[in-house]
Amino acid sequence: MTLIAPGRSVGVLGNGQLGRMFGLAARTMGYRFVVYGPDAKGPASQIADQTIIGAYEDLDRVREFAGCVDVLSFEFENVPAATAAAAEALTRVRPGPRVLHTCQHRLREKTHLLSASLPVAAFGAVQSAVEAESVAERVGMPGVLKTAASGYDGKGQAKVLQLEDAAPAFESLGGVECIYERFIEFEREVSVVAARGEDGRFAHYGLFENSHQNHILDLTRSPARVSSATARRAEEITRVVLESLEVVGVLCVEMFLTGDGELLVNELAPRPHNSGHLSIEAHETSQFEQQLRAVAGLPLGSTAPRAAAAMANLLGDLWANGSPRFADALREPAVHLHLYGKTGPKPGRKMGHLTALASTPDEAAEKVLKARESLVLPLSEIE
Numbered sequence: 001m002t003l004i005a006p007g008r009s010v011g012v013l014g015n016g017q018l019g020r021m022f023g024l025a026a027r028t029m030g031y032r033f034v035v036y037g038p039d040a041k042g043p044a045s046q047i048a049d050q051t052i053i054g055a056y057e058d059l060d061r062v063r064e065f066a067g068c069v070d071v072l073s074f075e076f077e078n079v080p081a082a083t084a085a086a087a088e089a090l091t092r093v094r095p096g097p098r099v100l101h102t103c104q105h106r107l108r109e110k111t112h113l114l115s116a117s118l119p120v121a122a123f124g125a126v127q128s129a130v131e132a133e134s135v136a137e138r139v140g141m142p143g144v145l146k147t148a149a150s151g152y153d154g155k156g157q158a159k160v161l162q163l164e165d166a167a168p169a170f171e172s173l174g175g176v177e178c179i180y181e182r183f184i185e186f187e188r189e190v191s192v193v194a195a196r197g198e199d200g201r202f203a204h205y206g207l208f209e210n211s212h213q214n215h216i217l218d219l220t221r222s223p224a225r226v227s228s229a230t231a232r233r234a235e236e237i238t239r240v241v242l243e244s245l246e247v248v249g250v251l252c253v254e255m256f257l258t259g260d261g262e263l264l265v266n267e268l269a270p271r272p273h274n275s276g277h278l279s280i281e282a283h284e285t286s287q288f289e290q291q292l293r294a295v296a297g298l299p300l301g302s303t304a305p306r307a308a309a310a311m312a313n314l315l316g317d318l319w320a321n322g323s324p325r326f327a328d329a330l331r332e333p334a335v336h337l338h339l340y341g342k343t344g345p346k347p348g349r350k351m352g353h354l355t356a357l358a359s360t361p362d363e364a365a366e367k368v369l370k371a372r373e374s375l376v377l378p379l380s381e382i383e
């Protein structure tokens, strides 16, 4: 097992907030941090020692980047397979190209989960409008059609309530390869962020409970309000996912919990996840330090919780009437602010998040939501 010791260089493909928080962890531990991405001023490059600007398809630039880092990781999974392969010829790439190849394509991902005997919603592959109908009929309705590649935050998805919706849904997504999934009337959405080291060691952060607004994560509570049997089962599913893919790094498993207590895997993210941001304050080792430890061949850190916690995303909408009232949100001392350094606060754009610690997840959620409201409303109107 090779150790990439502090002082050496770590690189990240992608110049967003996940890369930024990974880089902050890397710099804290004395690593040199290099970012690769198409623009010069992203959240990650603001805190990097060096940024190499290039398209993800520009293999010569990617090779230049790979040549100046001792290990390379990702902040998102949608990089071309050829990019990961070109990098791997020159440096250590973690998680490896095979993990990316599986996780960047919903059909490959679901097929892998099935082959590992893990529970997923019924699904089928759709290549044409005619097939959209036949698959919807066979799998059952309602359902959701998703582009097999490059969807995020609910983009590239269309609901199919009845047979007549299937072909138009396929066309509305651009006529590209899709997966059709049975729509699950879940009771809760949960996720498990976990890490696996080069030595096969496994560590997880327990169950997070997530709620979405317009398909974008809005609020995460830790721990999730589920039975301990459900939590154990979700953790076991996650262990099987990381082991079956031989992940070295951090991976998040998103799951649905149904009314009768069944867990179904929704999707995998082979990197730190928005639901794990609260680990920065709420756990002994954050998901970003853990990613660093895993990919650098260091021992994994403790994932023991320090407190119950809740995280609320800050979308660009909060900037509609000028700069939010950050000082008001921080009046509660157990609330912590993270801003990603993005200019141009567009509606729906993730600008930052707030985390609150408390003795129960409900209390933490109440605190963090109140703090978020106070960003835009005078305190007198909330209290």
Ligand SMILES: Nc1ncnc2c1ncn2[C@@H]1O[C@H](COP(=O)(O)OP(=O)(O)O)[C@@H](O)[C@H]1O
Binding pocket: 121, 144, 151, 152, 153, 154, 155, 181, 182, 183, 184, 185, 186, 189, 212, 215, 254, 266, 267
């Ligand atoms: N089969 C499904 N049944 C019910 N809800 C779904 C289903 N698939 C997705 N969703 C909802 O849409 C959200 C986003 O879908 P997801 O597959 O996680 O894609 P992404 O997060 O990449 O946009 C999920 O978190 C969930 O709320």
Ligand SMILES: [Mg+2]
Binding pocket: 254, 267
């Ligand atoms: Mg998702």
